[in-house]
Amino acid sequence: MAVTPTDRTGRMSGFRFPDGVEFLGDGGDGNVNFSVSIPVDDDGFFGRECPECEQHFRIAHEDYEALPDDLRLWCVYCGHDDDHSEFMTEQQAERVMRAAGDYAQQLVGRMLDYPAPLPEIDEERLVRERRCVGCGLRYAVFGEHRFCPVCGSLPPLTVALDVLEAETTRLDALGELPDDVLVTLRETGVVHRTYVDTIENLVGIVEVLADRVFGSQVLSADTALKGGGNVFQRRDDLAGLFAEHLAIDVRSASGLDWSSLLQVWAARHVFTHCDGIVDAKCLVAVPMSPHRVGQRLQITEADTRAAIENTRALCEALVPAPE
Secondary structure, three states: OEEEOOOOOOOEOOEOOOOOEEEEEEOOOOOEEEEEEOOOOOOOEEEEEOOOOOOEEEEEHHHHHOOOOOOEEEOOOOOOEEEHHHHOOHHHHHHHHHHHHHHHHHHOOOOOOOOOOOOOOOOOOOOOOEEOOOOOOEEEOOOOOOEEOOOEEOOHHHHHHHHHHHHHHHHHHHHOOOHHHHHHHHHOOHHHHHHHHHHHHHHHHHHHHHHHHHHHHOOOHHHHHOOOOOHHHOHHHHHHHHHHHHOOOHHHOOOOOHHHHHHHHHHHHHHHHHOOEOOHHHHHHOOOOOOOOOOEOOOOHHHHHHHHHHHHHHHHHHOOOOO
């Protein structure tokens, strides 16, 4: 029994089918073939569900129809890949089984006055449309993801920019909370902790991106990095490696304030290793700092948003321009 996200109907002599079911013929092997339509939503998308992690995503019907019949899909969340037919959602499977059940009842002589309509599909709708920079597929997700349904792994820069957008959205969400809730969160330290978490995350975003770009672009990457430890956590080492091996001068990248990044990296060290208490290493790294050893750093929303934008510029600078 075939499943297709279209609006087709069909009839077979002696049998009656509801709208959305089309008889495709006898396969000659004792099996009969049907096509059961899967309705698309108002945006032209329909659902897919990973058989491994069971999470839901959506794909534009128009783009999907243009893909080959032997297509294998990737789960956008966990990266499981399988034949596209394995990604049927629970509601779609129920629709197919209803069509099969109606046919079976008629086959054994339990004629229906009229087959019941197929169950409707009422699945989560997309909030925003995504388009893969590689294959152009339009799709929608409902959580953090790392894969295109068709291409597989997303480009490193796409992943980095997605995570930066998530950090910005988290800050925006704080501003939309009722005043009494925000006061409670501020008094209990949740607001400041959010700013700190973002600062710590920014260095990790850059580290992951730099590692993936360097490893894919530099043939001698293993040799160049040997014995360097977490080299991409160190701002100046990162800049030196990209300048030497990829001829990318990130220090002078457009929109990037290199000196401000120094403060972000230093703040990340202090909060990750010293609970925010300024140590001598921090003052050596940031000699212009007004803080003294033993003080605790305070991060503001403005600091955090500026750090996100500066990190975005650094991420974009790390990716070589296409030839």
